[in-house]
Amino acid sequence: MSTATQIIHSIPADPLTGAIAVPIYQTSTFIQDAPGVNKGYDYARSNNPTRATLETIIAQLEEGSTGIAFGSGLAAIDAVVKLLKSGDEILAVDDIYGGAFRLFTHIYEKFGISVNYTDTTNVENVFNAVTPNTKLIWIETPTNPTLKISDIAAIAKVAKAHGCLLCVDNTFASPALQKPLTLGADIVVHSATKYLGGHSDLIAGLIVSKDKAIGEKLKFIQNATGAILAPFDSWLVIRGIETLTLRVKQHGINAQAVAEFLEQHPAVDKVYYPGLPSHVNHDIAKRQAKGFGGVVSFTLKNDSEAAAISFVTNTKLFKLAESLGGVKSLLCHPANMTHKSIPAEKRRNAGVADSLIRLSVGLEEVEDLINDLEQSFEALKNNALIENQAAIFNN
Template sequence: MKFGTKVIHAGIEPDPTTGAIMTPVYQTSTFAQPSPGKHKGYEYARTQNPTRDVLQNNLAALENAAHGLVFASGMSAIDAVLKLLKPGDEVLTSTHLYGGTYRLFTQTYQDFGIKFKFVDMQELNRISEHFNEHTKLVWIETPSNPMMNIIDIKGLAGVCKKFNALFCVDNTFATPYLQNPVTLGADIVMHSVTKYISGHSDVIMGALMTNHHDLYEKLAFNQNSTGAVPGPQDCFLALRGVKTLHIRMQRHCENGRRIAHFLKSHPKVSKVYWPGFEEHQNHMVAKRQMSDFGGMIAFVLKDDKIEPAIQVMEKLKLFTLAESLGGVESLVGHPASMTHASIPREERIKSGLKDSLIRLSVGIEDAEDLVTDLEQALGK
């Protein structure tokens, strides 16, 4: 089944009771049982909900995985993975991470005796030296937030297997439409469903997908026992969003390409971060493991100070200054004070994330209008 068919049909059947084409919202907290301990597969909505089950099955199919789980947020999905670890375990992770992930690592789980080692993973041949007997999990984003760093998933999967470490890929920026980490060897794939998968800036949700049944059972146990599950209405909205994922991603990619090349040629812009450029580090890796380069872009001005960057963001009219990304509407953000503010400044600067960096989530509006908006904000 091709991707455009999967988003409509995979894991989705007409409602067996009514024949409804759209998956119903099972807005209930509990389910009737004919006899104590005997039920029809559903007992309590924290543990199972029919609307949630359909979404989980659909997302698993999109990632070519056997199992899927959805959570109340992307952060609660990450939390479920970290609960697989024990004090003394070590996580090998990239220096380029979403600020919320960094905060969860360093301000929550580090206090429970789990160690986090942050390294540059763009050079595959140097990663092995960072593993040791305590390395139990490798966590990456590719493309990374916000500088679009590219990591070789297949190559790193081989290294993780050699050291018997779990390998998890945050695939939020690429989506299953552009990249499939499970197919490339990842043990777990994580998504902030809030972003491209839902696609309409009206849902908060996370997801995990895996091919390993024993790993799925452990993660499902964490999902149920911790209780960070999404409600059925949010699952319904996410299912509705998924149906147009392939169409939306095509436009995000087309518009992203147009905006990236416009910014690169603008006299006031010094650097554009977009994996579609041949000079982007690991461009050939991105070309090999992604089907296109997405709609996320970051750039810095030649006047490399925070004040001119803020002025540009405040002048934009179609690009809305807001947190988040991946919706149909174009957004602009300032990572240093917004999405990555929880990372200490010295750590941000060390990884190349300047105070003047501007991040764009290019939406699906008409590209000409978006270029015009950037033109008037940047000036001549």
């Protein structure tokens, strides 16, 4: 069965009424027949039929044992870290989402969980960085925002050899393109806010575990800490999943065209997109995923923060905003937005330059998107000419 068909038919009809859409059980509690005797639900923090349906769907799509839905992607990441204890170490990808960096460094390091960042695109780096205290290897692939690709299967072998868990943030790819658990990962996390929801109208996080025992631990953490996803937001994610394959396919087509345009543009220095043959990890991306996603990043030849800010504030169709993965195209300046919490030197060492711009390529006609980028490049060029003329005049 194709992925598209599997995704559409993973969403069940309501067995009680035959409703083709999943019902929203907007309730906080459930009537019991006797103390402790119920129909599978007692209190909505512990479980809810709408949320349970979403958790079953994502577990099926990622081919795992247990799905768990949280109030945000960071809440999902937080639950995974709670599997560890003081003295344990996380080995994490260097080009990491700023929110994950903030959580690891500013919250959990003070509780005695250390973090070691390395370039996971080279599996030898991972092998050499593992210590006896390493209990969790954390990768994003593709990474945010420089679209680095790590070899999931190779890193899974390293993790297994050293008794570590491997967690893959699969937000950028989604199960429509990539299934890390089938490649050897132990845990997958998603910011369902992005491609799974797909419409920029909710905040949600998901975890899928490969092993049932780990899933039970994570489920206990979810209930004990209470960072659950509400019924209506669970329904919104389910609705988004129905069109996931179609949307992700078009996102990828548009992103490929935008990346090729940027690669030829005289004002652009580097383009980061795994669908380009020039991408250093292009072959790995082709091998472990069915496509390359909808995010493209690039740096300007005029490698200045001011030039990047000028560019991102001059686009018309690309809206300046946090987040990604929605129908409408977005762009951001990571150094001042999504990755501002990472110290500048560490950020630059990971490849997040001051002029780096991240595009979330939407579902508009790609010619319109390219024209929008071109007019912003022209505005940047005109501003530079005006500045040069003013400097000559002042001298």
